Amino acid sequence: MQGLKLGMIGCGVHAKANIFSSLHMMGYPMKAVCARHLERAQEAAARFGIDKAFGNYKEMLDQEELDAVFVITEAASQADIVKECLQRGLHVFVEKPLGMNEQEALEIADLADEMNKKVMVGFMKRFSPSYIAMKRIMNNKEDFGTALSFMGMFAITSGRPGWDNNVFTKVGGIHYVDLMRDLFGEVQDIHGYTNSVDVEVDNIFTMRFDSGMIGSMFFGGIPAWKRHWEEICVTGTNGFVKVDNMMQVRYHFDKPVKTAGARWKTLDEEDTVLAPVNTSSSGGWRDLYLNGYVGELEHFFDCIEKDQNPICDARDNVKTMALCDQIVQCLKGK
Structure with a gap:
């Protein structure tokens, strides 16, 4: 699964300390990274050896050919970003919460089923x-x-x-x-x-x-x-x-x-x-x-490789x- 083309949306403290670092240690290189402030994406790209940095996630999705995306952004923004990624045919790993209520969560679950793509929520405990x-x-x-x-x-x-x-x-x-x-x-x-x-x-x-x-x-x-x-x-x-x-x-x-x-x-x-x-x-x-x-x-990677649904x-x-x-x-x- 290390041949997957991966993108990251979000460069906050949690993303850099835990998700970027884990992926780097596991040997999964990122192809592109995005943050609302371009300089943060550029800093993360330099730190973790990522080829491309963007200041707009839609530009990243337009320009880069990806297989899966990690969405680690502010809680209220994640649902819409995940929908966009699913509609583009990408697997998604997203930090909790995915949606701010049951109805928002249900809409994404239905879309994931419709697009036949993996969505995993980061309940690491x-x-x-x-x-x-x-x-x-x-x-x-x-x-x-x-x-x-x-x-x-x-x-x-x-x-x-x-x-x-x-x-x-x-x-x-x-x-x-x-x-x-x-x-x-x-x-x-x-x-x-x-x-x-x-x-x-x-x-x-x-x-x-x-x-x-x-x-x-x-x-x-x-x-x-x-x-x-x-x-x-x-x-x-x-x-x-x-x-x-x-x-x-x-x-x-x-x-x-x-x-x-x-x-x-x-x-x-x-x-x-x-x-x-x-x-x-x-x-x-x-x-x-x-x-x-x-x-x-x-x-997450195991589920993509074996075409299985993540437990969360x-x-x-x-x-x-x-x-x-x-x-x-x-x-x-x-």
């Missing part, structure tokens, strides 16, 4: 080794038992212009909205509570899933969490598993008691901890793997955006 491990542990029914409930949180700093409950949920919190669907299935019922004031977001919601799973989630965009923090803990009948910041997985399985006499006299409870090695030998690439960026891009394609994204809409509405008490 599905590809993080930590959450893959969590899913594997949860599905080990013999040791874990039935997954019953979870508690989670996703918290980042506040004060971003326009980041009210709606935008926070659909641009930031959407990572965990999609992850919950991936781990637990579809939501049957949801209730929410909010103390948000303007761009200082403080929300809690509780859910019941079709699988019978129940859980609670905290979304925070307040000064207390400038460091960024995410965690999720799942409890089963015979075990629990917890992920902290995609850097550590801790799990426990209940075992028959072997201690003679009172258990409080001994240390016989065992947890297993999975963590990455601390090394400088990765050259700074480690985060791209642990955060799931490399995994999601490998999946445009059609699946409709369900994630529908759940985002539900969350926003329940926070309004509707």
Whole structure:
């Protein structure tokens, strides 16, 4: 798949730090790059060895013969750009969110089907080794038992212009909205509570899933969490598993008691901890793997090569955006 002719629309911090860097490391050269400000595209082209730089994405699409395009732009602009790329017969990898509501997401899913092109939404947490491990542990029914409930949180700093409950949920919190669907299935019922004031977001919601799973989630965009923090803990009948910041997985399985006499006299409870090695030998690439960026891009290229639908394609994204809409509405008490 390294013969694919690739174009990039967007040269922001995320695009350069995570997507450009991952593609460069994986050996996938870009043929052309575009940004609203030409000098940014030229800077990215020089940095990553890209042949052409453009200040208008339609000019890039007109002049360059491409197979696939990466769309990493402002959230509200991505839907129209993806439609344009699909209408030109291109496969698309797009950063979340794809559409700002269920209806916009549905229009793109229908167009992707009509054009018979791959659209993958960048929900990289599905590809993080930590959450893959969590899913594997949860599905080990013999040791874990039935997954019953979870508690989670996703918290980042506040004060971003326009980041009210709606935008926070659909641009930031959407990572965990999609992850919950991936781990637990579809939501049957949801209730929410909010103390948000303007761009200082403080929300809690509780859910019941079709699988019978129940859980609670905290979304925070307040000064207390400038460091960024995410965690999720799942409890089963015979075990629990917890992920902290995609850097550590801790799990426990209940075992028959072997201690003679009172258990409080001994240390016989065992947890297993999975963590990455601390090394400088990765050259700074480690985060791209642990955060799931490399995994999601490998999946995208694999789906093009094998003519398969990505697990987080445009059609699946409709369900994630529908759940985002539900969350926003329940926070309004509707």
